[in-house]
Amino acid sequence: MRMGVSPPYPHDDTGQGVSIRADIAADAAAVSLLTVHGPWDHRLRRDTSVSLRRCFTEHPDALIVDLSGLRDPHSESVPTWVTARAFAAALQPPVHLALCVPPDLPLADRMQGLGAGGRCLPVYAKVGQARVAVAGRIPGGDRLATTLRPDPDAPGAARHLVSDACLAWGLAHLAHPGRLVISELVTNAVRHAGTPIRVVVTRRGPGLHLSVGDGSPRMPRVLPQARRRGEPLDEHGRGLHTVRETAELWGAVPTAEGKVVWATVREARTVASPEAG
Template sequence: MHLECDVDASVVLLSVRGRWDRDLWKSTTERLHKCLTEHPEALIVDLTGLDDPTGASAPTWMTAQQTAAAMMPPVQLALCIPPEQPLADRMQRLGARRYLPVYARVRQARVAIASRLPLTERVSLTLDPEPEAPSAARNLIGDACLAWDRAELLHPGRAVMSELVSNAIEHAGTPMTVVVSLRGAGIHLSVADGVAEPPRLIRPSRERPGRPLDDRGHGLRLVGTLAVAWGSLPTRTGKVVWATLQPPAGPAAQQGRNDRTSRLPATRRNERY
């Protein structure tokens, strides 16, 4: 079984390989749960390497679809099954194509999903591991929160992004891709670097009390405090560390939030500092 995501953790690819039996069903169910817990925008399940001559795995994928669709916001789920496999025929006979897209190849699934992702609600920067990188990433957060009417997430978003970028500089030391995107009423932050090793918590003894939050912060423990969820996923070239922030519970969101079209200048969408 192989897991991989893109640089902003919006699309996760899970490849299931081997003969379908109880052990593979158990490990697949656990991995599907983990993938959905990461709450990407889309999950592609590649079954081209699955040996399932009777289509016995069909209920697993249908259950996964129901779970993904019930999430807020919903997660797009797609399967990749060669048409000659018995599973493809069973999925079609069960009527799964009406609500669970099935593609012959991963590339087809990626193209189809990309066309449905809200690209106007995502901004990114490519940063070098320099001292100015956290400041540039914080500025991106500020611009995005103001443009998307997420002012209540501006300060916690800046703090979380500062920690993610600082951690990448300290432990990876490679160029990184920083992405901010809308996720329902909240925002999703991600930092992709070139090192596969998972992120490490900064020990309390290494923290420096009294310094401004935007100057250094308090490690990934701060991320865990401010974010409703955070984690890391492997990419083709390293890893991506992500965090999701939601506004505090309170009155209903303002009507202006219904207009979720980004007002950021196009030139800010892919800069390099």
């Protein structure tokens, strides 16, 4: 079991680094923003490649790469963006990828020039322009979303949303594992965040992508299991242990308001935790 989360590479004293942030659009589409700062060298190329792989593992609807703080006078980073475009296009469904490069930088001209060779990668001057553009390309038919209050009824409402999605998309075999995972993610948000909870269920080819956003910046951790004396282990659920054992991938990413915890479910697995409700 792999967890698709790793810490972003913070900016050092020279302002060099890579950061990732998730955004949830008004239509519940998931858009990741990857920001690259500093001079392009071997270290930044490596950190950027690792961060891009992380973003693609999370499989957002779209990825915006902000290069307004990148210093690359000789456009040496071009192969990285061309490779990223090919990888994004090969995913099912494809991830919409866009670059943000100020038009006065040499890299902008170089990337625009690639369009003649059939390798066009959309380039925009500002992040806001890129957000508007990618929003128009993201289909909305394979996505259900709701906002829940942080109360005891929230996990049940989230489970019903997964059931509705599986019924609508012909994925009945994923209903049980999907309900288990979403229940634990929402329960964690209720207990530890106590803020409104945004739940999004998205079809990803033959699987489900589940995301739960809340207003707490505290990232989730898998803790050792514990129980009170005489209390069954599953009395209050098994939290992230259930997510880890049931989902194919899971992870978390910060947002401007808090965080999004996500999981991908692709096939039913036998799990020890009984489903509630």
